[in-house]
Amino acid sequence: xxxxxxxxxxxxxxxxxxxxxxxxxxxxxxxxxxxxxxxxxxxxxxxxxxxxxxxxxxxxxxxxxxxxxxxxxxxxxxxxxxxxxxxxxxxxxxxxxxxxxxxxxxxxxxxxxxxxxxxxxxxxxxxxxxxxxxxxxxxxxxxxxxxxxxxxxxxxxxxxxxxxxxxxxxxxxxxxxxxxxxxxxxxxxxxxxxxxxxxxxxxxxxxxxxxxxxxxxxxxxxxxxxxxxxxxxxxxxxxxxxxxxxxxxxxxxxxxxxxxxxxxxxxxxxxxxxxxxxxxxxxxxxxxxxxxxxxxxxxxxxxxxxxxxxxxxxxxxxxxxxxxxxxxxxxxxxxxxxxxxxxxxxxxxxxxxxxxxxxxxxxxxxxxxxxxxxxxxxxxxxxxxxxxxxxxxxxx
Ligand SMILES: *Cc1c(COP(=O)(O)O)cnc(C)c1O
Numbered sequence: 001x002x003x004x005x006x007x008x009x010x011x012x013x014x015x016x017x018x019x020x021x022x023x024x025x026x027x028x029x030x031x032x033x034x035x036x037x038x039x040x041x042x043x044x045x046x047x048x049x050x051x052x053x054x055x056x057x058x059x060x061x062x063x064x065x066x067x068x069x070x071x072x073x074x075x076x077x078x079x080x081x082x083x084x085x086x087x088x089x090x091x092x093x094x095x096x097x098x099x100x101x102x103x104x105x106x107x108x109x110x111x112x113x114x115x116x117x118x119x120x121x122x123x124x125x126x127x128x129x130x131x132x133x134x135x136x137x138x139x140x141x142x143x144x145x146x147x148x149x150x151x152x153x154x155x156x157x158x159x160x161x162x163x164x165x166x167x168x169x170x171x172x173x174x175x176x177x178x179x180x181x182x183x184x185x186x187x188x189x190x191x192x193x194x195x196x197x198x199x200x201x202x203x204x205x206x207x208x209x210x211x212x213x214x215x216x217x218x219x220x221x222x223x224x225x226x227x228x229x230x231x232x233x234x235x236x237x238x239x240x241x242x243x244x245x246x247x248x249x250x251x252x253x254x255x256x257x258x259x260x261x262x263x264x265x266x267x268x269x270x271x272x273x274x275x276x277x278x279x280x281x282x283x284x285x286x287x288x289x290x291x292x293x294x295x296x297x298x299x300x301x302x303x304x305x306x307x308x309x310x311x312x313x314x315x316x317x318x319x320x321x322x323x324x325x326x327x328x329x330x331x332x333x334x335x336x337x338x339x340x341x342x343x344x345x346x347x348x349x350x351x352x353x354x355x356x357x358x359x360x361x362x363x364x365x366x367x368x369x370x371x372x373x374x375x376x377x378x379x380x381x382x383x384x385x386x387x388x389x390x391x392x393x394x395x396x
Contacts, residue, residue, distance in 0.1 A: 008075070013192055014260040021072030021253055022064075035250045036063040060243045069222075069249045072256055076191035077204050079224035083237040084244025088207020091221025092116045092185060093123075095203050096152070098236030099181045099229075102128030104151040109166065110360040111136045111159020113185060117357055135360045136164035137296070143174045150178060155201070156185040158296070161312055161353040161371055163188075163287045164361060165296025168303065172200025181229060187344075192263055193306035202229045210344025211308065214255045214262055217345075220248050262346070262376065266309030270374040273382060277313050282390040284314040284366035309374045310343045312353060315393060317367035326393045327352040327368035333392035336377060336385040343373035348382055350389075 008016050022033035038059040043049040056063060062070070070082040085091050096119070100106055108120055110133040120131040134145055136159050153175040157166040172182045183203040184196040190211050196204040206212070208220040225233045237243070274288045286293070288311035289300035300307070317326050330350075331339055337350040353371045355363035363369065374382065 016075065017256055017258075017260045020075040021256070022068035027064075032254070033065055033068045033250070035246050036065045037246050038063050060241055061238065062243075063246060065246045065253075066244055066249045069244075069253045069256075072253060073191075073206075073222050073224055076195075076256075077224040078195060078197050079204065080227040080230040081234060082222050082224040083233060084249060085221040085223065085237075085242050086244060086248075087219045088187060088205075088209045088221040089115050089119070090242055091205045091207065091223050092154075092183075093119050094236060094240060094242055095183055095205065095223050095225075095233060096120075096124060096154075097240065098233050099152050099183075099203075100124065100127075100129045101151070103149060105130045105132065105147050105149045106152045106154065107132055107134050107142065107145055107150060107180075108154045109134060109136050109156050109159060110358055111162055111164045112154065112156050113160040113187075114357055116154070116156075116185070133359050136166050138171070139167040140170040140174055142171050143178075146174070146178045146180070150180055152183060153180050154183045154185070156187075157194075158188050158289050158300075159361070161355065161369065162361060162364075163289055163294070163296075163311060165289050165294075165299040167299055168196065168199045168201060172202075176200065188308055188310065189304055189306070190259065190263065190308065192260060193308065194304050197224070197226050199303060202226050203233065207344075208252045208255075209342060211259055211263060211266075212252045212255045213344065214259060215251075215345055216342065216347065218248050218251050218255075220244055220252050263306065263308060265376055266374060267307050269376075269379050269382070270309045270311060270372075271307065272379050273372070273374055273386070274311055274313075276383065277386075280390070282316055282393065284316045285364060287312040287314070287364075287369070308344075310371065312369050312371040314364045315367045315370055322396060323368040324352075326396045327370060329396045330370060330389040330393040333388045334385050335388070336381055337372070337389075345373075346376045348375035348377055348385075349373040 024031050041056045066084055073082040085094055155166050175182045181202050184201040185205045186196050187207040187210050204224045206222045208222050274286050277283045278286045289296050290307035317323050337348045340349050351371050353369040
C-alpha cells in the first residue's frame with residue numbers, strides 16, 4: 001500500500017483518484033475491494049483476544065472496506081486519519097462532541113449549513129457549550145471574539161446558500177495562537193479544489209453524500225484530522241459508535257474514481273450558466289465565488305483551485321411581497337431541474353433558499369434567493385429550462 005502511494009506521489013489528480021485506497025493485489029487482483037460485512041471478528045487464540053493485537057477486532061472499529069475509503073480520503077486531504085460517519089451532518093456533530101466540553105465557547109460562522117446551527121443551538125447549548133456566530137468575512141478580526149474559554153472555531157467556505165468566502169489561513173493562525181481547534185466544512189470544494197489542512201485547518205469535514213457519492217443515493221460523512229487532533233477524534237468516534245456502513249463505504253470509494261472528471265464538467269457548466277445569468281435582466285445578482293463580481297472572489301482565487309456545481313442567484317422582484325410568489329413560479333416552471341434538497345449528484349436541482357436563520361449575514365434585499373445545483377445534463381437544455389422559469393416569474 002505504501003509502496004503504491006509512493007508511486008502516486010506527484011501524479012495528477014485523476015491518476016490518484018483512480019488508484020488511491022485499496023491495492024488490488026491485496027485481494028487476489030480484483031480491481032475493487034470486497035465489501036466486508038461484519039460485526040464479529042474472530043481471534044486465533046485467547047491471548048490475541050486479550051491483547052487485541054490483530055488489525056481488525058470488531059465491525060465498529062473498521063474493516064478492509066472502510067479502511068480502503070479512509071486511506072483514499074487521507075491521501076486526498078493529507079490527513080493523519082479519517083473517520084466515516086453515516087451522514088454529512090454527523091461529520092459535523094461528531095468532531096464538535098470530540099473537542100467541546102461543558103463551559104467551552106465555540107465560534108461558528110454565520111453562513112453555516114443550517115442543521116449545524118440547529119445542533120449548536122439545541123444540543124451543544126444543552127450540554128453547556130456557549131455558541132457565538134461570526135461574520136464570514138471577519139478574517140484576522142476573529143481575535144476580538146476569542147475568549148479565555150474559546151475552544152473551537154468552525155468555518156465553512158463558501159458558506160451554505162449564499163457562498164460567502166472566508167480567509168481560512170488568517171482565521172486559523174489567530175485561533176491557534178489562542179489554543180483553539182479549527183474545523184472546516186469543506187463539502188463545496190471537495191479536497192480536489194481546496195485542501196483545508198494545507199491552510200491551517202485541524203479537522204476537515206465532508207458530506208460525502210454530495211460529490212464523492214455523485215448519484216444522490218448515499219448518505220455518508222468523512223472527518224479527517226491532522227496528527228495533533230487525530231487521537232481525540234478517533235476516541236470520540238469509538239465512544240459514540242457512529243460508524244460508516246460497508247456498502248455505503250464501497251459506493252463512496254467507487255464515486256471517488258470519477259469525481260475528478262465529474263467535477264470538471266460540473267464546474268464548466270456551472271460557470272457557463274452563472275455568467276449567462278449575470279447578463280440577464282431577470283437577475284439582480286449571482287452568488288458564485290468564482291465570478292469576479294462576487295465580494296469574496298479574491299479569497300477564492302488565492303486559495304481554491306476550482307469551483308463546483310452549486311451556487312445561487314437573486315431573482316429580481318419589485319417588493320418583498322413578490323419574493324415568494326416569484327420564487328415559486330420560477331421553480332414550478334422547471335422540468336429538468338428537480339425540486340429537492342442536497343446536491344452533488346448527476347442531476348440538476350433548484351430550491352428557494354430560506355435565510356431567516358442568519359444573525360449577521362443579511363439576506364439579499366433585491367429578491368428571493370434561488371440555489372441551483374448544475375448537474376451533468378447539456379447546458380443548452382438547462383438554459384432553456386431556466387428561461388421557462390424566468391418567463392413564469394415575470395408573469396407574476
Ligand atoms: C449537505 C451538507 C451537509 C450534510 O450532509 P448530509 O449527508 O445530508 O447530512 C453538511 N454540510 C454541508 C455544507 C452540506 O451541504
